[in-house]
Amino acid sequence: MADVAGMADMADMAAMNHFGMTLRGWRERMSPQDSGLTVGGERRISGLRREELAGLAGISVDYVMLLEQGRARNPSVQVVTALARALRLDPSERDHLFRCAGLVPPSVGKVSREIPLSARRLVRQLGDVPAAVFAADWTILGWNGMWTAAIGDPRAYGWDERSLVAGTFPASGSRGPAPIAAWPIRPGKGIEAQEEDLVADLRVTAAAHPHDARLASLVERILRSNPRFARLWSNGTVGPYAGDHVTIEHPLVGDIALDIDTLIPAGTDLRILTCATAAETTATEKLAALRASCPPPRDGLTHPDPETSDQG
Template identity: 65%
Template structure:
């Protein structure tokens, strides 16, 4: 059965879209196509015209990473387009630099649209970046967590022994899957991020430090498991409403490399009533401004980062 020529289709589409008005190419009224000629793309990417033709026609189906990279630069593809072209060639997209730790406006809009649910935004290395008021009401003020540099992973593996004795919130939160399964899932997720951002010094230091201080982390890291952490079910031992069982879902936004964590009541209607009680409680107030905060975002509260 014939296979779809995904790489050739993408390459031709982007070639015909690419404007020649960039300084390195001549343009004129006699051009029959608005984009690049095959000869021009070959010259810009350092390839032969015949090879470009064979790639577009699907007669050459295994371009190297160097070839795909050269074509991406010649076509001036953005990061998402470049990664798509690599995947069309059945290659792993190139690793990027530092883990993004800025929350773009569109993510803030998405968080606001989620309404009254407890929501927090994490970087791909599980550094807590921002949270809403309901997060504080349900899980407690993150400034009370005691996480090193706002890192969930660092907080989870604070205890050097075989059992996690420290809560990862302002009050106890139990995972239905158990501490071991939750830790393994987060370490597997962190491994994916470490491979995608091998040059991030902060992430490398975190992994090295945990390998030296936490036998639990070192054991889980050594098993090689990799995969995204997508969710869990937790019971919050809340000081005001008692036990509150919630489903935790991890959402991702294309192009942001962020983790948006949302808590929702489990099937028990009692959990919905308890969440509503917390939402309407007069104790639900925005945290007071702190000199440790570098910024404030309307409706969201960034974690504390000591000034350097």
Template identity: 55%
Template sequence: MGFGETLHGWRKRTRPGDVGIDGGTARRVTGLRRAELARLAGLSAEYVKQLEQGRASTPSAQVVGALSRALRLTPSERDHLYRAAGLTPPAGDVPRALPPGARRLVDRLRDLPVAVFAADWTLVHWNRMWSATAGDPAGYHWPYDNLAAASFLTGDPAEEIGPWPLRAPGGSAAVEVAVVADLRAVAATYPADALLASMVDEMCAASARFRELWTTGTVTAHLGQTKTVEHPVHGEILVDCEVLMVPGVDLKILTFMAEPGSPDAAKLDAIRDGLGAAW
């Protein structure tokens, strides 16, 4: 169904009382009249007619937003109307909640260390294997519960913001470059997120290193790489840190895996065995 047909159908289903209009008793239609929708959206009735008939086929994001608000559309309906107009739906806040489907996926990965981050690197969930391998996040004490903020606001190197070091090729400097590049992409996607904006402002004010990277760095998604966990009991563990994206909710699932049959895999097995029979 195209934009015009969708708009027409949703106008006809919208009762005047639902949008603050007195429908009166002599009304012959149950839905909104074009003139009523046009008035609510700040448009002309003729333009609304052209949109519905497909004679105006490229409405702006401002027009689609005004129509969405006038019709009191749900977020899903609003996004559909934007896409029907050939536009990208507007982003609100960074999703920072773990939906049930993603939680079930994490639960199935219980044999691996797994942590879930929001798009802006806010830590939102982890499993017992993550705590046993990378340290219990309850004791991380990260500002904003955020990996990026901890990298620039705690005064500690990016590789040492957890209970024990997590080394990466290129050292802390490479980690900082990758995280800031990813964060800049997220900020462009969610320009209205007040919490993200506040965090970025604080990092800019507190860290010359962050300001430098924020103003001159690249924009790219952060992908997985090799890490070395300096475990206090089992020593160095070489792992592949993979970043899995959750479709539709913009979450990052980080997993640690070691080469099968390697000494590093044996160390992960030992950590898993140490969690006990209840595991």
């Protein structure tokens, strides 16, 4: 009976310290390289040390130890948020950590503008393919070096609030070259169809995030300022953006025919746009020429805010 009671006590302790066990497990799986740290010499563990996580999260090492051991309970929203950011948790993991702490997870009504580690890894795995990461409301969040080489630096696009939707439907209502780039892009399916696809995708996001004030404000503002957007928004078409075959009027290498594909990483509602060429074509040769001129590292992500750039 004593053994049974002891096992029950251990089970109760484990349940009570679910936050600490989860925190330690995710700390030990997180490599210093993925967290942006530069380390040297031999290490006894492959993951982060407590002091490294504490430094990344801006809390004390002692507090991290107390949390992992279950001797500190009820961490604040600010602490859990800092830990989730330091561990680069995806939205589902972040919400789980909040629940383990007995806290209400961040509102699912808001569009996430965080790029989790899994999405960063996916962009790295794409290698030399031009790629850019967008939130579900088409706010651009990051891009790799080849995206800049092929389509221009998004910081020079002039989009209101870094939004592709706002860039596509400017306040003037005028239609110029497709504004996804610093130079003109000719959509294979035509500008009208491209615009309709983008609005149909945005409508899905708006329905899924009805309490996102930023998104609601964006839609309302463009409805008032751009008749084309208002007409497309009112037609009710709904569907995911599937990409297109486009021609980029590149100022250095001339026209490049590219296939724009959309990837949605598991556990997120991000949109990763990638650019590919058909094998053994002049477009492949032109993209290779741009790749050769692209300064390393080509697989890191640049962000609109340079302080959050990920070159790791």
